Amino acid sequence: MSHFVCTWIxxxxxxxxxxxxxxxxxxxTWNDGPVKRAVVDFVANSTDPAHPHFVPEPxxxxxxxxxxxxxPENPVPFQxxxxxxxLKRRLPEHPEWNDNEIVKAAVEGRLETVVAGGTKALIELxxxxxAEVSTEVFADRVRQWLRQARHPRFDRPYDELAYAPMxxxxxxxxxxxxxxxxxxGGGLDFMRVWAEDVYGIPPEWVIGSYARAExxxxxxxxxxxxxxxxxxxxxxxxKPVAIERFIGRRPIxxxxxxxxxxxxxxxxxxxxxNTLGVIxxxxxxxxxxxxxxxxxxTGKLVEALADAPKRGWHMIDMKTDWKRVFTFxx
Amino acid sequence: MSHFVCTWIxxxxxxxxxxxxxxxxxxxTWNDGPVKRAVVDFVANSTDPAHPHFVPEPxxxxxxxxxxxxxPENPVPFQxxxxxxxLKRRLPEHPEWNDNEIVKAAVEGRLETVVAGGTKALIELxxxxxAEVSTEVFADRVRQWLRQARHPRFDRPYDELAYAPMxxxxxxxxxxxxxxxxxxGGGLDFMRVWAEDVYGIPPEWVIGSYARAExxxxxxxxxxxxxxxxxxxxxxxxKPVAIERFIGRRPIxxxxxxxxxxxxxxxxxxxxxNTLGVIxxxxxxxxxxxxxxxxxxTGKLVEALADAPKRGWHMIDMKTDWKRVFTFxx
Numbered sequence: 001m002s003h004f005v006c007t008w009i010x011x012x013x014x015x016x017x018x019x020x021x022x023x024x025x026x027x028x029t030w031n032d033g034p035v036k037r038a039v040v041d042f043v044a045n046s047t048d049p050a051h052p053h054f055v056p057e058p059x060x061x062x063x064x065x066x067x068x069x070x071x072p073e074n075p076v077p078f079q080x081x082x083x084x085x086x087l088k089r090r091l092p093e094h095p096e097w098n099d100n101e102i103v104k105a106a107v108e109g110r111l112e113t114v115v116a117g118g119t120k121a122l123i124e125l126x127x128x129x130x131a132e133v134s135t136e137v138f139a140d141r142v143r144q145w146l147r148q149a150r151h152p153r154f155d156r157p158y159d160e161l162a163y164a165p166m167x168x169x170x171x172x173x174x175x176x177x178x179x180x181x182x183x184x185g186g187g188l189d190f191m192r193v194w195a196e197d198v199y200g201i202p203p204e205w206v207i208g209s210y211a212r213a214e215x216x217x218x219x220x221x222x223x224x225x226x227x228x229x230x231x232x233x234x235x236x237x238x239k240p241v242a243i244e245r246f247i248g249r250r251p252i253x254x255x256x257x258x259x260x261x262x263x264x265x266x267x268x269x270x271x272x273x274n275t276l277g278v279i280x281x282x283x284x285x286x287x288x289x290x291x292x293x294x295x296x297x298t299g300k301l302v303e304a305l306a307d308a309p310k311r312g313w314h315m316i317d318m319k320t321d322w323k324r325v326f327t328f329x330x
Numbered sequence: 331m332s333h334f335v336c337t338w339i340x341x342x343x344x345x346x347x348x349x350x351x352x353x354x355x356x357x358x359t360w361n362d363g364p365v366k367r368a369v370v371d372f373v374a375n376s377t378d379p380a381h382p383h384f385v386p387e388p389x390x391x392x393x394x395x396x397x398x399x400x401x402p403e404n405p406v407p408f409q410x411x412x413x414x415x416x417l418k419r420r421l422p423e424h425p426e427w428n429d430n431e432i433v434k435a436a437v438e439g440r441l442e443t444v445v446a447g448g449t450k451a452l453i454e455l456x457x458x459x460x461a462e463v464s465t466e467v468f469a470d471r472v473r474q475w476l477r478q479a480r481h482p483r484f485d486r487p488y489d490e491l492a493y494a495p496m497x498x499x500x501x502x503x504x505x506x507x508x509x510x511x512x513x514x515g516g517g518l519d520f521m522r523v524w525a526e527d528v529y530g531i532p533p534e535w536v537i538g539s540y541a542r543a544e545x546x547x548x549x550x551x552x553x554x555x556x557x558x559x560x561x562x563x564x565x566x567x568x569k570p571v572a573i574e575r576f577i578g579r580r581p582i583x584x585x586x587x588x589x590x591x592x593x594x595x596x597x598x599x600x601x602x603x604n605t606l607g608v609i610x611x612x613x614x615x616x617x618x619x620x621x622x623x624x625x626x627x628t629g630k631l632v633e634a635l636a637d638a639p640k641r642g643w644h645m646i647d648m649k650t651d652w653k654r655v656f657t658f659x660x
Contacts, residue, residue, distance in 0.1 A: 058532060135574060203577065203579055217596055231561075238545075266552045
């Protein structure tokens, strides 16, 4: 090895980390403003051994809601779009579904009927599309769907719709020794299929709702079968429970966008000065959507919005804080 | 920096890994034999980019049962010893427990009565000692117990009873980029208190049984309360389910000791040539315990023992394979 290469490696080795002053902007898609400053300062302090808010690497846990925080949740959460497309695709093999009012409403696009049926109706549709299938076959179905489906407004595959500024936050945190977990109401098995490609988040950092599963050994072949029946809903007060169950550590950073994320924002930040709570406020109907108190489907943001000032949670104003929303934006 | 230091760092950097021939024995507490060779060869092959069985680092997942695999499970699993000690300690505050036959049997050491009560009796005792308490207070109780309790035979704190040869396996695997998960029938919240100190296994790599929990915000203070009611039993066919739920990847190495580990041994190894399945066979009544078909309490090993040859699972003969069982052995 030449002396030059050796010197270069040593240089890279010793100048990595927070001591390196001449760093490029880690969040170039963000306009300068209080939220960007809060994120950059939080990372600088928590990774600086000399700072009173320094946090050792194993405890650098950041949790992110998914729908509405890392990608859109309109006109419907993307997993519901998958459910509807799956019902349509498989309807020919299941003539009995034609007698099911909820299925008919879903495939005919009468979502108000599905919504009126509440959790019971949703779970019925999930049982039809997410159960009595092996984990392997289910993952293949999600992959196949992602290749074909297009978002109705943006006319792109759903997995191209991650928010560009949030991808920067994920990468920035990971580059500083954070582990970036998804903590979403969406299904574990659904999200793990694409979370690594879309966000760089590996399967073991994806936490979500889950249904019953069963281990089956048949003809000397082991299989995990997804069964009907939701076992855990990872939303609202369920999110801190899931964080404790899956990680066993309290996060120091939390990003959400709706009242479903209020409990995990509280669990992350209350009484803990060296933490960061951030809420994505959907204020941009031109580039994405504008909603909070009265969303069309999910993502209601009322209580967490009211609590933000007293909790010190930072509000992302999508319209002014983000130079671009999607990577394909000009 | 001097050229000498620079050269030394580059040397260390480029010679680390499987190419470095002059390595010390990674398993010095193991006698040479087929199991030691199987473990060493498996690690060499799965970490050698030139080998057909090479496995990229993110997929190097190894799972370990705990009771009977990483530390003893006799005369009773250590968590049951904790339950009994907790019942005794708190009995004065709970005079109503004196009317409970199962509690009385437990505190009076009549374990055959507890065992005769089956899962129902055990869950009753778990609800009394593991519920209606915050996760923080519960962890403190476990810590306090570990400081005071002594194993009846070895007269040591329970957390000094890890098997020395298995600690070497854990360290060896982690030094080669493996993540070493516990997948145990024991309680998540119980194990996470000491797993990092005892095994070097951080909370997020500890998978176990768990009960219901509830997030409570009271007087602006968020708490997670453990509630009565087992939600998931991480044993037998539950183990592959838990592995999929918590990790989302199929392990490539699995260590167990009883029929409770058979399903996860199958899930790890069947039809996957680049994997490792190992069973700790308790053959050493002098230094530890000898049991398989008829254990005194838990740890029955019959079906997995019968299947081992056809599955290619390696049997650790504790008596001949291990030079020492505990770190304090001569």
